[in-house]
Amino acid sequence: MTKEFDLIVIGAGTGGNGVARMAAAAGWTVASLDALPYGGTCALRGCDPKKMLIAVTEGAEWSHNMAGKGLEAQVSVNWPDMMAFKRTFTDAMPPRIEAGLKKAGITTLHGTARFTGPDTIEINGDTLRARHFHIATGARPMTLNIPGEAHLITSTDFLELPERPDRIVFVGGGFIAMEFAHISKRAGAAEVTVLEMMDRPLGNFDPDLVAMLVEATTELGIDLQTTAKVLEIRKSGSAFEVDYETPSGRQTVACDLVVHATGRVPNIEDLNLEAAGVDYSRRGIKVSAYMRTTNPAIFAAGDCADSGPNLTPVSANEGRIAGKNLLAGKDERAVSYPPIPSVVFTLPNLAMVGLSEAAAQEKGLDFETRFETTSGWYSSMRVGAKWSGYKILVEKGSGKILGAHLIGPGAEEQINLFAMAIKAGLTANQIKGLIFAYPSYASDIGSMV
Template sequence: MANGFDYDLIVIGAGTGGNVVTRMAAGAGWRVASIDQLPYGGTCALRGCDPKKMLVAVSEGVEWIERLKHKGLEGEISVDWADMMAFKRSFTDAMPQRVEAGLQKAGAKTLHGEARFTGPDTIELNGETLRARHFHIATGARPMTLNIPGEDLLITSTDFLELSDHPDRVVFVGGGFIAMEFSHIAKRAGAHEVTVLEMMERPLGNFDEDLVSMLAEATAELGVNLRTKAKVLKIEEAGGELVVSVQTREGIETVTCDTVVHATGRVPNLDALNLEAANVEHGPRGIVVNSAMRTTNPAIFSAGDCADSGLKLTPVSAYEARIAGKNLLSGRDERSVDYPPIPSVVFTLPMVASVGLSVADASEQGLKVDVNFERTQDWYSSLRVGAKWTGYKVLVEQVTGRILGAHLIGPGSEEQINLFAMAMGANLTANQIKAMIFAYPSFASDISAMVKT
């Protein structure tokens, strides 16, 4: 123990927002410990983005067959839920050991258990007190508490990703990413009744209204019962079934099902940390950090979903962690977060993608923009793959020609949106984009037609 400290740095959380800092500090020769009470890898790799996208890949096979029926591709196809889950586990099962071994190879010590601060520079872990010069907190998020009767009957998105059999009648409480994505997976995997209950006027409130309306049409066509202005009041068990009571426009109704999934959103996972003992301020959005990702305790940093910083997305977590790591190693706040345009994708089928300002955002900021909105089911790139629900909305600033926002729906959206993000980050104008020569035919080649001036 040098200078009374067990470690130079203790990182609490072994997901993206923690592991980036762990590797940076260990690589610089610091004595580093990484702690997690769950298997190493974090939400994205084990319980979120990556396993979900593997299930989406399987359901894409079903979607391709449906879109190209009577166009030369014939035959029936179905999803084997057990095989699909085994496919998912071919990635997730190996990940914790791989991540932990990688941190150890980098020079960090890996520990397991629930950490709790007992002072500004000490934590308790499994009955042992550990002291460090610095801490970095990256404990992510957890499902929010609903405070409704029968809440214990809900399963989480993590539980859904571990179901041994496909749910036959499933209700999703909420209308965000999880509900929309998992409802599409469940229906294409063979569920007979899939219901999404969203208490607001529409699902995916942060995405463009016109494109979400198109997604809602596609969701209904798929056979998912998407209900808005539907607030869940309670969940009861009756005769081996679950009965969900819902306040709707028409009054109180019930939905009977086998599985109810919590999909109403997530909150910072801070309850067990005892942050008051560490002099670390926090609020509803998470741990209070400055632009250098430093908390109200100068020796403690935080990043990712548990911090009150940027968008709650894995790449944002990695970006913030790099800023925190640079400042930790330098001993001063020499780097500050300066978020570039950040794209976001809902991995339904069709996918919906967004980057930059919405029309409402531009109006609130007093910006004069041309709004290019078009449904593109008749474009070649849609016809080629039999896609019905496709379109875009792009905001071009009138004076400068800069792209201020891009919103897409349909095949290829998840990659097109990255190109828009790069263009916006480089301050390219609509005319500069139109002057580019793209490989054709490709989804990328459609971009130049979306930036009319």
């Protein structure tokens, strides 16, 4: 017998759960399903558990920076205990989230969904029909198509490692590679290597600040190789060998673990979207500004859609818009993206919001660049931070902030204030006129603009 619902949400993460709750609150019959434990990537396999680990390594960094300044401590990271600490959060989330959905009157199902028609899916051998669908299946690691690819572990696997390997290679030089490399080295790994095929890591971030992070990364003891294209991964006894090409020729690095960190792609290949009349590309499911797909009864949001940046709060915002249009029965609200901050949670943090210098130049904007290293500023000296600085783009004439780029302690919170300033259209002089609590990281902002 075919079960029928008003709405079926595929994906129980940030981009899906809000939509399910909105519809259930409106009296709709709703089913939520996921092939993985409820909670999505951010809560279980990404942002949140990663920062739990970073919190532990911050203790090691603090001890290092304060050595000789009055703090006497012998600090080391116990990997199994650190992972157990992470699980105090991640283990509790799936049952908590699923229980909350059930309490809201939502039917929860586990399994891989596959469309069999424009209004039907199959899951675990059962057929479900719905008036509407919302897809929020997120992203997965991209396929590299290199020999030995099966030897790679994913970032999800890394976050579950029971013990820390001594020699780790990260393939890629983006968020995952840089953050996990910093975690690994501060946790005591003897050899940590990052292989990035471009001429610098973190290509979307300001090159001058990335150069500072590269120096900090190298000083930490991480071997960061750029213009290094991975060619093959081979098993060698209980270890691995990774071959990669550089301008100086073919190189090989031996390790105990190889981590896939080259990026992610929309997780949509198992959905059989053709049967649903839903168009998609390599960038994801095609959606309108109202988050509606090419099948008017189906919406999509988050990393599986060809929409905004692949960030958790973006997914939540897109889901909210999709939910409102679902309930309205028409395209009532278009998604709008405010200035969106992005942070690399290495130590030091690297953050950005708004335009880069290159983007501002491409737009033909007339602006000033205010760039300074700030290791001599009080806020950095107080915590023994060697690597800190900023680059702020200020439009000539209007004085408005076009972009903000930060590195160092406090950057992850300072960047949010810059996002608010850009959204509000505040000028540099207006920011200088604000009075923040002092001394604080926020109180430095007036001196940056």
